Amino acid sequence: MVMLEFDDIQHFVLTRVPAITGRYEFLSFRQPSQGRAWLAGIIDKVASAQAVRDGVDSERRWVSVAFTWPGLRALGVDEASLATFPEEFRQGMVARSQVLGDTGINHPDRWIGGLARPDLHAIAILFARNAQERQRVTAEHAAYLARTPGVDVLSTLDLDAIPPFDYARDHFGYRDRLSQPEIEGTGVDPTPGSGKPIKPGEFILGYPDEDGPPVGLPQPETLSRNGTYMAYRRLQEHVGGFRAFLRQHGNTAAEQEWVAAKLMGRWRSGAPLVLAPEKDDPALAADPQRNNNFNYAKMDPFGYAIPLGAHIRRMNPRDTAVNMQRRRMIRRGATYGPALPEGAPEDGIERGIAAFVVCASLVRQFEFAQNVWVNDPNFHELGNERDPIIGNQDGTFDMTMPRRPVRKKITGLPAFTTVKGGAYFFLPGLTALRYLAALSDGGR
């Protein structure tokens, strides 16, 4: 088994930290030397997986940094090296909008926070134990930026977990983080139903992947080794519209929960419909040994429990798709914006999920999921459906919920989410961060 270099891989890839707040800062460098100066001063704050594992109980904040392709150039990476990065990363998320389904109201022309700008160069990610710590670190970074000329903050976004903090949930009320792939060599066993551990090269550059030894790595290897790609998505959740939809399609609270569960494939508690088809089961939802332990081909081939087009069936088709080990993704991120209290009218404040999909190949993993699983109307031969939660919905697609004796079909599904921004980042290993900080204006 290959040994992972835990002391060089940024913790972000391998560790989920006990944070309930966070902040993203989107940065632009005016001059390569200024970008490198900023990086040089912040590297010591970026913790490796090993460091976080050793000190997770005492740490109060966790920092990660990543760069867009123009950002690598803005730091002084030379053209020969830049050309070795994969095409989709070089193009960036804006140029890939049609592939990703970022059209209509999701189009990059409508994005906010400067995320569609070509001079978006870097992101600094902060996760903090509480709001007080976030405030302290934010002030510290602001002071650092004041001393470091030539680094502009294009925008920032504060993250806040939704109370109560018993488990992670999104603004719609769905329990999150139930199905997560585990990487071979981390010593973490996947929960039952989560599939076998996946070769590290599916997520971290420089290691064997499910197909064999690593190939086609960006050069020099010092730069790519222990790095990964991240697709950032800022996804607004229209909570008022979502709740109105549930009321429209359910006369009782129980019926509304049923509709919400069918869209996701799990009750909002997290209990999967394959294992709890008739009613919610919070005890099942809370039990990691059981709450992901199901399949589709044998247990629910026609979608009577989890509709064929439900969100979790699309994001992880399990035994109903081939080469699944090559399509998995690690999700990191958090919710932003204030929770909308139950019963309160839509207040117009933006709230949602700001998350990263971590993978070794954006085109094979993230873009495939977006293009095929999320937005292909003909997924599972459905004909006219897209992912009901994150698909590009414009009111013309349907959602079919198989049921005996007669299925329930909802036509003209509204968009419950809108893409407000996104970008492709490269998250280097710590050695690579030092390599970048030590570049000169002449390149290497």
Next chain:
Amino acid sequence: MSQDQFGESTRRAFLGTAAVATAATAVTLAASPTSETALAASSASDARATGSPSADQIKVAQSAASSNLPTKTEPTSGDWTKPAAMAIPKEGYFKLEQGRYGPIFPRTPANYGFTVIAKIKPGREETVREYGKTIEKAVGETPDVLAPLRLHYLRWVIFDVGSGPHFMYQGIFDTDFDKYLEDAVALFVKTGITTVFVNLEGWPDDWKTNLPAVIKFFRENQRPSFLEYGEYPYVTADEVKKALRVKSSLSAMLDQMQ
């Protein structure tokens, strides 16, 4: 999105599609096969001419006419009772729609498909021909071995029109090839189909480790159809099999009732 970011090579592009038909074509195709009135509308103008178009017809016509909603012109289902033909522009598509690896080709009355033609390396003709038996054996032993390709038919042809033997791989299938490209290449490796390609000129020597080069080979050797026809258009292999199963069950049921 800027088209030129994808460069010239994608123009003659490649495999696959989620499909954009012309607005007029799409109206025909988008009519629901389960709706009698919708079937009567064979084009946008017909729909208007019937005097009292159904709400569905209007919706279809409006969405087809709206050029900024390309996905709405996608013929996701057609009327299988009505044979249909589609003439396809030289590029192989009606309007550029970017897939992950190149332009997307439309679904036609004959579903998705591709025709890859390449010259056989000197002296390799019999090697290529022999692989027909290899595939026959593989499918015989594991009937669902090619299932991920969602095929209707494969036709492998060797021909020589005076410039040496060429190999033609023609497949008709139900998925956009661009969407399932990696799965297809993985299957090609597993079943030895790539071993056929190794005997063709232009196949990259480093195909095992260079997926982009493999994709480029397919792009450059794919010849888009300029006409496709379906006697029972837009029907997937799964639907055919479902219908035959129903027929078979009905026969059994009727037998039991004798």
